[in-house]
Amino acid sequence: MNARTIYEQIGGHEKIKELVDAFYNRVAKHPDLAPIFPDDLSETARKQTQFLTQFFGGPPLYMEEHGHPMLRRRHLDFPITPTRKDAWVSCMEAAIDQVDIAEPYRSVILERLTLTAQHMMNTPDDQQ
Ligand code: HEM
Numbered sequence: 491m492n493a494r495t496i497y498e499q500i501g502g503h504e505k506i507k508e509l510v511d512a513f514y515n516r517v518a519k520h521p522d523l524a525p526i527f528p529d530d531l532s533e534t535a536r537k538q539t540q541f542l543t544q545f546f547g548g549p550p551l552y553m554e555e556h557g558h559p560m561l562r563r564r565h566l567d568f569p570i571t572p573t574r575k576d577a578w579v580s581c582m583e584a585a586i587d588q589v590d591i592a593e594p595y596r597s598v599i600l601e602r603l604t605l606t607a608q609h610m611m612n613t614p615d616d617q618q
Pocket of ligand 1 (some may be wrong): 533
């Protein structure tokens with residue numbers, strides 16, 4: 491990889507938007523995830539587009555509107571079990587493939603998002 495950001499390498503704003511749309515279409519249909527998300531995912535998708543833009547080296551859009559991400563804290567209202575973490579990662583993996591993000595970016599993105607998802611777990615499976 492050269493010095494350009496992952497954000498630029500994969501196609502910038504258009505690609506992140508495509509990825510986020512593909513991801514939330516899957517979340518909306520996933521039996522483990524849909525119940526904890528709002529019915530209308532448009533605002534969630536807008537924030538996630540801002541977040542992933544900055545996470546992968548693009549402009550700090552999320553920070554500009556919402557301040558420091560504090561992602562773990564922002565997820566504490568939702569019971570995020572190991573099962574839901576796996577579901578989130580599998581929706582993201584399928585979305586990455588659907589929008590054709592090529593290697594090496596595919597693996598780098600998936601690895602960073604998987605690590606972040608692990609950090610978001612806050613509830614054991616038997617206490618949800
Ligand atoms: C918001 C679930 C992992 C980024 C949310 C919301 C839920 C949720 C229920 C609130 C939706 C709303 O009310 O609009 C989950 C689950 C995860 C997970 C089950 C599994 C581990 C992640 C990861 C990231 C992320 C890995 C980042 C890479 C965000 C962002 C928001 C959000 C940016 C919006 C926060 C805000 O309100 O400003 N998530 N999430 N989430 N999630 Fe996750």
